[in-house]
Each structure stands twice: as structure tokens, then as C-alpha cells.
Amino acid sequence: MSDEHRTLDADPLGVSYREREASITLSPIERQIAERRAVSQADTALAPETELLTLNIGPHHPATHGVLRLLTTLQGEIVRDIKPLIGYVHTGIEKNCEDKSYWKVIPLVERMDYASYYFNAMAYCMAVEKLLGIEVPPRAQYLRVIHAELCRIHSHMLWLGTSALDLGAISMFWYCFRERDNVLDLFEMSSGQRMHTRYFQIGGVVEDVPPGFVEKALWFVRQMPGRVDQFADLLDSNEILLQRMRGVGMCSQERLLELGVTGPLLRATGNPWDLRKATPYSSYDHFNFKIPVGTVGDNYDRYRVRLAEIYESCKIIEQALEGLPEGDWITDDRKVALPPRHELATSMEALIHHFKLVTEGMRVPPGEVYMPIESPRGELGCFVVSDGSSKPARVHMREPSFVNLQALGDMVKDEYLADMIVTLAMLDPVLGGIDR
Amino acid sequence: MPEESRLRATADALRARFGDDVLIEASLHCGQACVQVDPARIVSVLGFLRDDPDFGFKFLASVHGCDYMPSAPRLGVHYELLNMRQIERLRVKVRLPIEDAQIESCVGLFPTADFQEREIYDMFGVVFTGHPDLRRILMPEDYEGFPQRRDFPLGGEPVIFTHNEPEAPGWYE
Numbered sequence: 001m002s003d004e005h006r007t008l009d010a011d012p013l014g015v016s017y018r019e020r021e022a023s024i025t026l027s028p029i030e031r032q033i034a035e036r037r038a039v040s041q042a043d044t045a046l047a048p049e050t051e052l053l054t055l056n057i058g059p060h061h062p063a064t065h066g067v068l069r070l071l072t073t074l075q076g077e078i079v080r081d082i083k084p085l086i087g088y089v090h091t092g093i094e095k096n097c098e099d100k101s102y103w104k105v106i107p108l109v110e111r112m113d114y115a116s117y118y119f120n121a122m123a124y125c126m127a128v129e130k131l132l133g134i135e136v137p138p139r140a141q142y143l144r145v146i147h148a149e150l151c152r153i154h155s156h157m158l159w160l161g162t163s164a165l166d167l168g169a170i171s172m173f174w175y176c177f178r179e180r181d182n183v184l185d186l187f188e189m190s191s192g193q194r195m196h197t198r199y200f201q202i203g204g205v206v207e208d209v210p211p212g213f214v215e216k217a218l219w220f221v222r223q224m225p226g227r228v229d230q231f232a233d234l235l236d237s238n239e240i241l242l243q244r245m246r247g248v249g250m251c252s253q254e255r256l257l258e259l260g261v262t263g264p265l266l267r268a269t270g271n272p273w274d275l276r277k278a279t280p281y282s283s284y285d286h287f288n289f290k291i292p293v294g295t296v297g298d299n300y301d302r303y304r305v306r307l308a309e310i311y312e313s314c315k316i317i318e319q320a321l322e323g324l325p326e327g328d329w330i331t332d333d334r335k336v337a338l339p340p341r342h343e344l345a346t347s348m349e350a351l352i353h354h355f356k357l358v359t360e361g362m363r364v365p366p367g368e369v370y371m372p373i374e375s376p377r378g379e380l381g382c383f384v385v386s387d388g389s390s391k392p393a394r395v396h397m398r399e400p401s402f403v404n405l406q407a408l409g410d411m412v413k414d415e416y417l418a419d420m421i422v423t424l425a426m427l428d429p430v431l432g433g434i435d436r
Numbered sequence: 437m438p439e440e441s442r443l444r445a446t447a448d449a450l451r452a453r454f455g456d457d458v459l460i461e462a463s464l465h466c467g468q469a470c471v472q473v474d475p476a477r478i479v480s481v482l483g484f485l486r487d488d489p490d491f492g493f494k495f496l497a498s499v500h501g502c503d504y505m506p507s508a509p510r511l512g513v514h515y516e517l518l519n520m521r522q523i524e525r526l527r528v529k530v531r532l533p534i535e536d537a538q539i540e541s542c543v544g545l546f547p548t549a550d551f552q553e554r555e556i557y558d559m560f561g562v563v564f565t566g567h568p569d570l571r572r573i574l575m576p577e578d579y580e581g582f583p584q585r586r587d588f589p590l591g592g593e594p595v596i597f598t599h600n601e602p603e604a605p606g607w608y609e
Contacts, residue, residue, distance in 0.1 A: 087574040094559075095583055099590050130466045257495055257520075260548025278523050367465050370516050370527060372497065381498050381516065393586075398498035398516070406551050435574055 052080065055417075059088045063166050063421045066431025070408075070424075077416050082409045086402075090435040097395035101361025102128055102202060105395060109382070110196045112397055113433030115158050118144075118151035119375040120397065121200040123382035126281065127371035128202050131364050131386050134336055137328040140204030141283045142320045146217065147190070147199060148282075149313040149320075153224065154183040155376040156306050160231065163303075163425035167241055172234065179227055182220050189213050202362070203337045204330030214321050221314040221321070228310050235303075245300040249411045249423035253297065259407045263378025263400055264305045265427065269297030275374035287319045302426040309376075336362050361390040370398075377401050377428055399433040443469045446491070446526065453484055460531075468527060475530040478515075479540045482528060485517060486545060493517035493526060496546035501556035505586035510534040511560055515542070532562060534585075541567035559584035 058069040067088035073081040093112055097105045109124045110117040122144060129136060136144075161176030184194040190209045191197040199206055235241050253269040266273055272291045276284040292308030294301025330337045338357055339350035364386040372381040378400030385394040408427060412420040446469070447462040454477060461472040473481050485493045498516040509531035517526045532539060541564035542549050553564045554573040561582035564570055572579060581588055594600065 087572075087576070090574040092583065095588075095590060098586070133466070258547045260496060260546070273520055278520075368470075368502075368514075369466050369468060370498065370514075370525075379497060383498070383500050383502075383514070383516075385502055385504075387504075393504070394502045396500045396502075398500070402551060402555075403498075403548060406548065 051075070059085075064424065064431075065162060065429055066434075068429065068431055068434070070420075072417070072420070074417060077418075079412050079415060079417055079420050082412055082420070084405050084408060086405070086431070086434050088435065089431055093436050094395055094397070097392060099391065101390045102364060102392060103357075103361055105392060106200065106202075107196060107198045109395065109397065110198060111432065112436050113375070113377070113380075113399060113401065113430045114195070115155040115430050116151055116375050116377070116380075116433075117196050118148045118200065119373060119380050120382075121198065122148055122282070123371055123373045123375075123380050123397070124384070124395065125200050125202050126373065127369045127382040127384040128364060128392075130369045130371060131367050131384060132202070132336060132362070133365075134203055134331050134333050136204055136282070137331060138283065138325040139208075139327045140329045140331075142324050143205045143209060143329060144200060144282050145284065145287070146317050146320045146324075147187070147205075149317045150183050150186060150217070152313050152376045153310055154180050156310050157183070159306065159376075159425075159428045160303075163422075163428075164235065164241075166421055166425040167244060169235065169238065169241065172231065175227075175231065175234075179224065186213065186217055186220060189216065201330060201337070203333060204328070206330075208329045214324065217317065218321055221317045224314050225311050228307055232307055242300065244419065244422055245298065245303060245426075247296075247298050247300075248415065248419045249299045249302075249426060250297055251407060251411045255410055256297075256407060259410065260403045261378065261407045263374070263376070263404070264302055264309065265297075265378070265404055265407070267291065268294035268301035268305045270295055275372055275379060279372075281373060284316075286323070287316045289316050289319075299422055299426040306428075363388065363390050364392070368394075372398070375400055377430070377433070378404060397433075397436060399436065401429040401431075401433040402436075405429050405434060439467065439469060440464055442524070443471075446485075447471060449488070449490065450481065450484070454481065468525065470527040470529055472529045472531065475513075475532055475539050478528070478530055479542050479545065482515060482517075482542050483545050485526070485528070491519065491526075492521060493519045493524075495520055496542075496548050497525070499542075499549050499552040499556065501560040501562060501584070503560060503584065503586045504531070508533075511537050511562055513539060513556060513562060534561075537562045538565060539563075540565050541570075543567055558582070561585070 053074045055072045055074050057072060058064040059067045064070065069085040071083040071085060072079055093108050097108055100108065106121050106124060109120045112120050157176040157180040161173040164172035187197050188194050190213055191199040253271055256266050256269060262273065270293050272293050274291045277291055289312045292305050292312065294305050334353045339353055343350035344354060366386050366388040368385040370381050370383045372379050380400055381398035383396040384392055387393040404427060408424065411423050443462055443464055447459055450459050458474045458477055459471060463470050485491045495518040496515060497518045500514050502512040503510055504512055511532040511534055513530050515528040517528060530539060539562060541553055551573060553567055554570060556562050557564060557570055558572045558575050559582060571577065575583065
């Protein structure tokens with residue numbers, strides 16, 4: 001090889017790129033590195049075991065569950081520091097909401113956390129209902145509970161499939177997505193949409209569930225526990241999975257509370273804080289269900305807590321379907337809800353209300369309200385400020401993924417890089433919710 | 437009504453501890469208690485509400501900002517406190533003038549406020565003094581302006597493609 005070529009491609013080790021490429025075995029280079037290290041052992045500042053390496057993971061990386069960038073500082077294989085960098089899918093939804101009338105905000109907020117859209121809509125609708133001071137009819141409350149819990153199952157299926165994928169269990173992904181599809185079929189039945197359904201309306205739900213929905217939903221929630229048993233069997237008898245989850249990613253309950261972490265992550269440490277029990281809303285107090293908690297708060301507990309939540313959700317849905325009250329599915333306050341279709345042909349008043357609602361929207365008395373509900377990831381709070389006009393002055397979502405992400409550093413510190421991926425998966429961040 | 441008496445007790449305790457001028461307003465709206473306090477003493481008020489055994493608001497559920505545009509101190513910062521033991525919520529609110537939007541950071545008391553204060557800084561331009569790492573969080577770091585303020589226009593920003601990069605000055609540099 002010519003000298004010229006050598007100088008052009010020379011690297012700090014003195015081996016040309018072409019030369020390295022030509023050789024299949026790396027032993028010549030390794031030998032050279034070893035020789036160099038032996039020569040300058042005294043002054044080469046740091047051995048690889050003590051040297052800190054900054055590694056950028058993401059924003060486009062399949063294991064980050066979205067467009068999340070993690071600036072990790074590694075010492076060998078050990079994570080010493082981690083800084084999540086977010087904002088890559090910031091779409092200014094909160095700003096857009098200020099330009100829409102109260103109705104038209106619902107589809108926007110649904111697109112924040114795209115895995116739990118029913119919860120976003122529910123938090124927002126409940127906040128506006130609180131400002132308006134209207135009561136939601138019991139049937140609508142039950143329908144909301146049914147759909148929200150179905151959405152919780154959907155979100156947990158999405159989480160389980162992708163997390164198992166991160167752990168190398170590829171077939172779990174397909175099994176989970178099959179069940180998720182059953183949920184989406186039910187959503188399609190009740191609202192015509194599979195995702196971002198805009199089924200919840202201020203004052204109730206858009207329309208009653210169609211005939212056959214109750215039977216199909218009952219069939220689903222009766223077969224779902226068996227499916228979850230199968231998933232648990234598949235995963236719990238997998239030694240690799242257990243070794244990668246048990247005792248990994250622990251963080252004390254006190255620290256999690258300081259960091260504002262809620263939801264399954266907090267419950268995995270043994271704290272039974274769940275807003276459905278603590279401050280029951282939308283008639284959650286009518287149903288008999290338990291709050292699954294973990295013991296030590298490692299990744300295995302987080303996984304078990306979420307699996308157990310699916311059983312409890314099935315229980316809630318079954319009770320709600322069986323006890324579904326008759327009656328209106330939306331409030332009869334004509335200043336808030338559209339009049340029924342048949343009234344439009346005969347009643348002038350209904351026509352006026354319809355026109356006012358569709359063109360201007362409803363006016364909401366001034367005030368500010370923070371409405372927290374329990375989403376699959378923790379406390380989802382919607383803060384709405386009204387200035388008395390037909391558009392909200394401020395809509396803010398307290399996204400649980402956004403707050404929970406702060407705990408990632410404490411969870412993964414001084415653990416292996418490979419475990420960081422598992423911990424991130426068990427944290428279950430949804431980047432649409434984080435960035436909004 | 438227990439909530440009303442509870443709010444009155446909170447207001448009295450705050451006045452007794454910090455003097456009469458700390459409390460600007462105590463209100464109960466839609467069943468939600470809110471105290472508006474003097475922004476200069478926000479950290480000591482939050483610390484008192486957290487550590488006093490009568491209140492014990494150990495959990496900061498949310499911090500968010502708001503722009504009350506036509507009214508006088510334009511910006512607002514809300515702290516949603518939660519007492520998990522007695523299941524009680526309290527909103528502590530401060531109003532800040534837009535010319536001098538500065539407030540002490542409460543990250544020392546509640547580490548959860550870290551990201552949320554950064555978001556308020558990013559969106560409203562409220563400077564949290566003493567925050568360990570006050571940078572933009574959702575918007576790009578070289579972004580100019582505070583987009584959630586009510587006088588910030590919605591839209592109008594060019595979408596940058598390769599072909600129109602030179603026509604949008606400042607974006608490609």
C-alpha cells in the first residue's frame with residue numbers, strides 16, 4: 001500500500017481504513033491497540049472502565065417508544081446520568097385549543113396522548129362540565145366508564161406488546177395487537193372511528209351505543225381475562241424476561257412522590273393511590289373493583305400491576321354493561337347539547353339552539369377548573385380557564401407521561417444500559433402526550 | 437360547607453404565619469379551593485403548606501401557567517397541591533406582571549416542578565430564579581418569543597422545506 005494512501009486515510013491508531021476493511025479478523029488492530037496501551041499506560045488518562053462516554057439515543061430509535069432523545073452518560077456499560085430531551089413532536093395543541101370553540105377542542109385534546117384518547121376527552125369534558133355546572137346523566141356516565149376502561153385495556157395492550165418487543169418477545173406483539181384490535185372494533189361500533197373517536201361530548205356522549213354493542217363488549221370482557229392469563233403464562237415462564245425485569249429499575253416510593261409520579265409506577269411500589277377510588281368521578285363508586293399494587297417497585301412489579309389492572313378493568317366494564325341504566329345519554333340542557341334530530345323539523349327553538357351551538361358554540365361562565373382523572377399512566381389533569389366567551393382562554397393538560405419521565409434518571413442510574421431500555425418501556429411514555 | 441370553613445382556616449393560617457398582605461384572594465370556585473398569594477413569598481408559602489402538620493400538602497400534582505391577557509398582572513402561575521392522606525386539593529396561584537415575570541423556583545421543595553417550570557418558561561417567559569436548568573423544553577432552543585402568550589399569533593410561521601430554506605431567513609443558519 002502506498003504511503004500516500006496511508007496518510008490520507010490515517011486514523012489516530014495509524015491503521016488505514018482500507019487496511020482495516022480488507023481484513024476480516026480484527027486481531028491485528030486489537031494487537032496494535034494493546035501494544036499502544038501497554039506503551040502509554042501511565043499517561044493515557046483513563047482506562048475504558050472509568051472513562052465517561054456520552055451516548056445519544058434517539059430521537060429516532062425504536063426502543064424510545066416515540067420521538068424521544070436520551071442523552072446518556074455511560075461508564076462502560078453503566079448508565080451514570082440520563083437527560084431526556086423532548087419536544088420533537090410538539091404540535092402546539094394547547095395553543096390551538098385557544099382558537100377553537102369548546103366543542104371543537106375535544107378532537108384536539110384527544111390527539112395529545114394518542115394511546116388514551118378517551119381519557120383526554122373525558123378530563124376535558126369533565127372540566128368544562130364543572131365550569132358549566134351541568135350534570136351528566138347516569139347512562140352517559142356508565143358509557144364513559146365502559147369506553148374509558150376499554151381504552152385502558154387498549155393502552156395496556158399497546159404497552160405490553162411494544163415492551164415485550166423491546167425485551168425480545170416478538171410474538172407477544174402480535175397477540176397483544178389482536179386483543180387491541182377487538183377493542184378498536186368496539187370503538188368503531190359505538191362511534192364509527194377506531195382511534196380518536198370523539199365519542200365523549202360536553203354533557204354526555206355523542207350518541208347511544210348501537211344494538212349489539214353490549215353483547216359484543218360482554219363477549220370481549222369475558223374472554224379477555226383468559227387471554228391475559230395466557231400472556232402472563234408466556235412471559236412469566238420466560239427466564240430471560242424475569243431476569244431482565246426483577247430487581248431492575250427500582251426507585252423508592254418517597255422519591256417517586258417527590259417527582260410527582262402517579263399511576264401504575266407509583267402503585268408498583270405499594271402505594272394504592274388511584275383517583276378512581278380516592279375521588280370517585282363518573283360513578284366509579286358504583287363498581288366493585290380492586291387496586292392492584294406491587295411490593296418493591298421494580299420493573300417486574302410494574303408489569304404485574306398493569307396486567308392486574310386489565311382484569312380489574314374487565315370487571316368494571318362487565319358490571320357497567322350489566323347495570324347500564326336506561327335514559328338519556330346526553331344532558332337535556334339545550335344550551336350545551338344539540339337538540340335531537342327529530343325536533344329540528346317541528347320546533348323553531350330547537351333550530352335556534354342548533355344554529356347557535358354549531359356556529360358560535362356554547363358560552364361558558366368565567367372561572368378556572370383543574371379536573372384530574374386516572375389515566376392508564378397516572379393522574380391526567382385538565383386545567384381549563386374560561387373568560388366567559390365561547391372559546392377557552394387556556395387549556396392545559398397535566399400529562400402523566402410528561403411528569404413521570406422525570407423519574408427515568410433516578411430509575412436507571414447506576415444500572416446497565418440494556419436495563420435502561422426495559423425501564424423506559426415499563427415507564428410507558430407516550431410522546432404525543434409528553435410533547436403535546 | 438366543610439370546604440368553605442377549611443379554606444377559611446387555610447387563609448387564616450397563612451395570614452397568621454406570613455402577615456396580612458401575603459394573601460391576595462381566597463376563593464372557592466366550582467368546589468375547588470384557590471388561594472392567590474404574594475409572588476415574592478411563594479416558596480415559603482408552599483413550604484409551609486407542605487410541612488405544616490395541619491395541611492400536609494406533600495404532593496405537587498401540577499404547575500401550569502396562564503395568560504390573563506386583558507387584566508392587569510397578566511401572567512398567572514398555578515400550583516395544584518394535593519394531600520394524599522386527607523384527599524384534599526388546594527390551588528395556590530400567583531399573578532405576575534409581564535414586564536417583570538420573575539418568581540422563585542420551587543424545585544427545591546418539589547422536584548416534580550422541574551419540567552413543568554421549564555414548560556412555563558418556554559411557553560410564557562416566566563423566569564424561575566434558582567431553577568437548576570432553566571432552558572426551553574418543548575420549543576427549539578433558538579426559538580424567539582413565548583408562544584402561549586395570548587398576543588402571540590397563531591400560525592404564520594413558514595414550514596421549512598429544502599426548496600424554501602433561503603426565503604425563510606434565520607431558520608437555516
